Amino acid sequence: MSNKDNKVTEENSTGRYSYFYNKKIKQAEQDIKFRKQYETIGKQTSQLLKGLTIYVNGHTIPGRLQIHDMVVLNGGNFLHHLSSKGSATHIIASSLPPKKRLEFKNYKVINPQWLVDCIKQQKIVPWQEYSIIKSDIEQPSILKISSSSANKTPPNCNDPNFLIDYFKHSRLHHLSEWKASLRQKFIELYQDIPLLTHSNSSYTILHIDFDCFFATVAYLFRDKKKFPTLDFDKDPIVVCHGVKNSDIASCNYAARKLGIKNGMWVGTAEKMLPNGIKLTTLPYEFENIDNGSKAFYTILQSIEQFYYVLPVSIDEAICVMSKNAMENKQTLLQLCNAVRQRIKHETSGCIVSIGVSDSLVLARLALKMAKPNGVFMFDNDNESQDLNDMNQFWGSFKLDDLPGVGRSTLKKLRYKYPKVKTLQDLRQTCQDIISLQSILGNKLGEKVYLALRGEDDEESARIIYDPINMFQRKSISIDINWGIRFKDMVEIDKFLDICSDYLVNKKLAEYNKLTSSITLKLMKRCVDAPVDPPKYMGMGRCDPFTTSSRLGVPTNDGGIIATELKHMFRTLPVPPVELRGISIQFNKLVDPDDPKNSNVKKGLSLLFQKDQVTTTPSPSSRSIESPLHNVESNDPHRKYKRLKRSPVKEREDQLESNQRNAFQQQFFQELPTQIRKDVQHDLKITRKVNDSKLKRMKEELQRRENAIRNMNSHFMNSDSIFVPIKFQNETNFEKICSMVNDWVRETIKEKGPHERDLHFFKKYLNKLCDSDRVHFVLRLADMISVTLNLMAHKYGNAEGFTEWEIILIKFIIPLMNRNRHTFRTERKLDIEYDI
DNA sequence: TAATCATCATAG
DNA sequence: CATCGCTATGATGATTA
Ligand SMILES: Nc1ccn([C@H]2C[C@H](O)[C@@H](COP(=O)(O)OP(=O)(O)OP(=O)(O)O)O2)c(=O)n1
Numbered sequence: 001m002s003n004k005d006n007k008v009t010e011e012n013s014t015g016r017y018s019y020f021y022n023k024k025i026k027q028a029e030q031d032i033k034f035r036k037q038y039e040t041i042g043k044q045t046s047q048l049l050k051g052l053t054i055y056v057n058g059h060t061i062p063g064r065l066q067i068h069d070m071v072v073l074n075g076g077n078f079l080h081h082l083s084s085k086g087s088a089t090h091i092i093a094s095s096l097p098p099k100k101r102l103e104f105k106n107y108k109v110i111n112p113q114w115l116v117d118c119i120k121q122q123k124i125v126p127w128q129e130y131s132i133i134k135s136d137i138e139q140p141s142i143l144k145i146s147s148s149s150a151n152k153t154p155p156n157c158n159d160p161n162f163l164i165d166y167f168k169h170s171r172l173h174h175l176s177e178w179k180a181s182l183r184q185k186f187i188e189l190y191q192d193i194p195l196l197t198h199s200n201s202s203y204t205i206l207h208i209d210f211d212c213f214f215a216t217v218a219y220l221f222r223d224k225k226k227f228p229t230l231d232f233d234k235d236p237i238v239v240c241h242g243v244k245n246s247d248i249a250s251c252n253y254a255a256r257k258l259g260i261k262n263g264m265w266v267g268t269a270e271k272m273l274p275n276g277i278k279l280t281t282l283p284y285e286f287e288n289i290d291n292g293s294k295a296f297y298t299i300l301q302s303i304e305q306f307y308y309v310l311p312v313s314i315d316e317a318i319c320v321m322s323k324n325a326m327e328n329k330q331t332l333l334q335l336c337n338a339v340r341q342r343i344k345h346e347t348s349g350c351i352v353s354i355g356v357s358d359s360l361v362l363a364r365l366a367l368k369m370a371k372p373n374g375v376f377m378f379d380n381d382n383e384s385q386d387l388n389d390m391n392q393f394w395g396s397f398k399l400d401d402l403p404g405v406g407r408s409t410l411k412k413l414r415y416k417y418p419k420v421k422t423l424q425d426l427r428q429t430c431q432d433i434i435s436l437q438s439i440l441g442n443k444l445g446e447k448v449y450l451a452l453r454g455e456d457d458e459e460s461a462r463i464i465y466d467p468i469n470m471f472q473r474k475s476i477s478i479d480i481n482w483g484i485r486f487k488d489m490v491e492i493d494k495f496l497d498i499c500s501d502y503l504v505n506k507k508l509a510e511y512n513k514l515t516s517s518i519t520l521k522l523m524k525r526c527v528d529a530p531v532d533p534p535k536y537m538g539m540g541r542c543d544p545f546t547t548s549s550r551l552g553v554p555t556n557d558g559g560i561i562a563t564e565l566k567h568m569f570r571t572l573p574v575p576p577v578e579l580r581g582i583s584i585q586f587n588k589l590v591d592p593d594d595p596k597n598s599n600v601k602k603g604l605s606l607l608f609q610k611d612q613v614t615t616t617p618s619p620s621s622r623s624i625e626s627p628l629h630n631v632e633s634n635d636p637h638r639k640y641k642r643l644k645r646s647p648v649k650e651r652e653d654q655l656e657s658n659q660r661n662a663f664q665q666q667f668f669q670e671l672p673t674q675i676r677k678d679v680q681h682d683l684k685i686t687r688k689v690n691d692s693k694l695k696r697m698k699e700e701l702q703r704r705e706n707a708i709r710n711m712n713s714h715f716m717n718s719d720s721i722f723v724p725i726k727f728q729n730e731t732n733f734e735k736i737c738s739m740v741n742d743w744v745r746e747t748i749k750e751k752g753p754h755e756r757d758l759h760f761f762k763k764y765l766n767k768l769c770d771s772d773r774v775h776f777v778l779r780l781a782d783m784i785s786v787t788l789n790l791m792a793h794k795y796g797n798a799e800g801f802t803e804w805e806i807i808l809i810k811f812i813i814p815l816m817n818r819n820r821h822t823f824r825t826e827r828k829l830d831i832e833y834d835i
Numbered sequence: 836t837a838a839t840c841a842t843c844a845t846a847g
Numbered sequence: 848c849a850t851c852g853c854t855a856t857g858a859t860g861a862t863t864a
Contacts, residue, residue, distance in 0.1 A: 535849090546841055
C-alpha cells in the first residue's frame with residue numbers, strides 16, 4: 001500500500017510541478033480559489049532558497065510533496081533522486097536508519113521543521129539545531145554501548161532526570177502539553193478579534209478530528225523493514241509502549257471492529273482477536289504527531305470562512321462559521337471535502353473526518369457518525385429532516401457517546417434505566433429534565449437533557465462565545481502516578497524539590513505568574529491492593545488524599561513552595577513506601593505585573609525582614625531570597641535525624657510489640673510537627689503571612705487565655721462539651737478542636753487529663769467513628785501528636801505527657817485502625833480499564 | 836447565602 | 848523485559864463564617 005502511495009505521490013508531484021511553475025509565472029492573475037487553497041505555502045514566491053538543493057528521504061510531515069512545493073516556490077532546487085550524488089545541499093528526513101546515516105554522514109541532514117522555520121522567518125536558519133544525525137550518531141560504538149546499557153536501567157524515581165524522562169514518554173503528558181500550547185496560541189491569535197454574540201446565533205459548527213491519529217502516524221512512520229506487509233485497513237494495529245498491561249493510545253479501525261478501544265490494555269485487546277489474527281503494536285511517534293498537527297492547524301486557520309478554529313486537542317478542532325458563509329449544503333460539503341483532501345495531502349496520508357451541524361453537541365455526534373474517513377452533516381430542523389432519519393441518527397449512539405457522559409455517569413444511567421441502550425431510547429424514556437437532574441445532578445442533568453434535543457448547555461457554549469477567557473489558564477499542575485516507589489521521606493523530599501523546581505521554573509516562569517494556593521494530592525496504595533500492581537511501575541488501586549494551603553502572599557519561590565509541599569505531605573497519612581502517585585497544583589495564579597499586586601513583593605520582603613529579626617538574632621543574612629530554601633536544601637537530613645529521636649518514636653519503640661498497625665509508625669514519626677519543629681520559624685514566614693490564619697490564631701489565643709483562666713487541673717468539669725455534640729450536629733468541630741488542644745496543652749504540664757473528661761472524650765471519638773467521621777478523629781490525633789511534639793522538649797518528662805502519649809497510641813490509633821474501612825479504601829472502582 | 840475545601844468526573 | 852496511568856476544568860457536597 002505504501003508503495004502504491006509513493007508512486008502516486010511521485011506522479012502527482014511531477015504533475016503539480018508544472019502547475020506551480022506556471023503559477024509562479026502567472027502570479028498576477030490569481031485564481032481566487034486556488035490562491036486560497038495554497039496560501040499557506042506562501043502565495044508570493046521568494047528567492048530564499050536560491051542555490052540550495054534539497055532532497056527528501058523517507059516519510060516526513062509536511063510530506064515530500066509539500067516540501068517540494070515549498071522549495072520550488074522559494075527558489076530552491078528539489079532533487080527527486082539522489083542519484084546525482086553530491087548535488088544535494090540539504091537532506092530532509094524525520095529519522096534515518098543506521099545504514100542511511102552512514103551514507104549521509106557528510107550531508108546536512110535536518111528535519112522538516114528547518115524548512116518550515118526558514119520560510120516562516122524568511123531567512124536561512126542555522127541547520128545544526130535541526131540536525132538528525134548529530135544527536136545519536138556522533139559518538140561511535142563505545143558510547144553507544146554505554147547508552148544502550150543505560151537505557152536498560154529500570155525506571156527509578158530517585159533519578160534526578162526521572163520526571164523529564166517519564167514525561168518524554170508519556171502520551172498523556174504530551175496531550176496535555178499540546179493542548180495547553182494550542183490554547184495559548186489561540187489566545188495570541190484571536191485576542192483582538194471581536195467575540196461572537198448569541199443574538200447572531202446562526203453558526204455552523206464543523207467538528208474536525210483525525211481518524212485514530214496516533215495509530216495513523218505510527219503506521220506511516222513505521223519501520224518498513226520490520227513490517228513489510230502491514231495493511232492499515234485490514235490488520236489490527238495499536239500504538240503502545242509495552243506488551244501486556246500497557247495502555248493502547250490509539251488503535252486503527254480494523255482493531256476497533258474487533259472491539260478494541262483506545263485506553264484498553266494490550267493484553268485485553270489480544271483476548272479479543274479471532275484465532276489466527278495477530279495484533280501489531282507500533283511505537284509512539286510524538287514528534288511526527290506534532291508535525292502532523294501543525295499542518296492540520298495551519299490549513300484550518302487558512303480557511304477564510306472559519307471565524308474561529310477552536311483547539312480541542314492535538315488532533316481535533318472545532319471550526320465556527322457564520323451560517324451564511326456558505327451558500328448551501330452543497331458548497332459546505334465541498335468545502336469539507338476540500339479540507340479533508342488537503343489535510344490528507346499535506347500530512348501525506350492522515351485522514352480527518354468532519355461532523356457538521358449547528359450546535360456543538362450535534363457536530364460532535366455527527367463527527368462520530370462521519371468516522372471513519374467521512375463527512376456527516378446533521379440537520380436538527382424537525383421539519384426538513386425525515387423522522388426516520390432522526391430516529392436512525394439518535395438510535396445509532398451509545399449512551400456514553402454523549403459528550404460529558406463517561407464511565408460513572410453511564411453507570412448511573414444504566415442503573416436507573418436498565419433497558420435504555422441508545423440515545424434514542426433515552427430520548428423517549430427521559431422526557432423531563434427533572435428526572436435526569438435527580439440522577440445526574442443539576443448541571444449534568446440539564447446538559448444531557450439539552451443534548452438530547454440537540455442543544456448546547458451554557459457552559460459548553462462558552463467555547464464559542466467566550467473562548468479567550470475559557471482558554472486563559474487558571475491553574476498549573478503536574479501529576480505523576482507512574483514509577484513512584486520511594487523508600488523514605490528523604491527521597492520524597494528530594495522529589496518534591498524536583499517537582500517544585502519544574503513547576504516554578506518551567507511553568508510559572510513560562511506563564512509569568514505567581515501562585516498563592518497549593519494543593520497536594522497523594523495516591524496511597526489501597527490496603528488490599530498488591531504491592532506490585534499489574535502494570536509495571538503503575539499505581540495500582542489507590543486511595544487519594546488531598547490537602548491544600550493558602551500562601552497568603554503569592555510567590556514563585558521554589559524554596560518556599562517546596563517547603564510548603566514537604567509540610568503538606570506530612571499532614572497526610574501516607575507512609576513513604578505506600579506512596580504511588582503525587583500531584584501538585586497551583587490553584588490560584590496571580591499576575592505579578594498587575595498593578596493590583598504591586599505591593600505584593602514589598603509586603604513579602606517586609607514580612608521576611610520582620611520575621612528574620614525575630615528568628616535570627618544576627619541580622620547578617622538580610623537577603624530576601626528564601627531563607628526557607630536555604631534551611632531546607634542545606635541539610636535535608638538534619639530534620640530527618642531529629643525525627644528518629646522524636647519522643648513519640650521512642651515511645652513507640654517501647655510499645656511496638658503491642659501496637660503495630662496500618663497507620664504506620666512511620667507516619668507518626670513523621671507527622672507535621674517534626675518538620676515544623678526544625679523549620680518552625682521559617683514556616684511561620686509562609687504560613688503566618690496569611691491574614692485569615694493570623695486572625696484565627698489571634699482568636700484562638702484569646703479563647704485559650706479565657707479557657708486557661710477558667711480551669712484548673714482539668715477544665716472540663718462536667719459532662720459539658722462532648723455530650724451535646726454527640727447529638728447536635730451543629731456544634732462546631734473547629735471549636736472542639738481548639739478546646740481539646742487547650743485541654744491537652746494544659747494537662748500535659750500536670751498530671752494528665754481527668755478521668756471523667758477522658759471518658760467523655762473517648763465517647764466523643766467513638767461517636768465520630770460511628771457516624772463515619774474518622775477523618776475528624778484523624779485530625780484530632782494529628783493535632784494531639786503535634787502538641788506532644790511541640791511540648792516534648794519542655795514537658796517530655798511530665799506525667800501528663802506520658803499519659804497523653806499512651807492515650808494516643810493505645811486508644812486513638814487503634815480506634816482509627818478499627819474504623820479505617822469507613823474512612824478510606826472501600827472497594828474503590830476498578831482503576832484499570834481491564835479487570 | 837457565599838466562601839472554601841476536598842472530592843469526583845470528564846476528555847483526549 | 849516490563850512500562851511511561853497527564854492535567855485543566857467544572858460540578859458537587861460538606862463545612863464554616
Ligand atoms: N485514552 C486515550 C485517548 C486518546 N489518546 C490519544 C491517542 C489518540 O490518537 C489521540 C486522539 O484521541 P481521539 O479520541 O480523537 O481518538 P483517535 O484519534 O485515536 O480515534 P478517533 O478519533 O478516530 O476515534 O489521543 C490516548 O492516548 N489515550
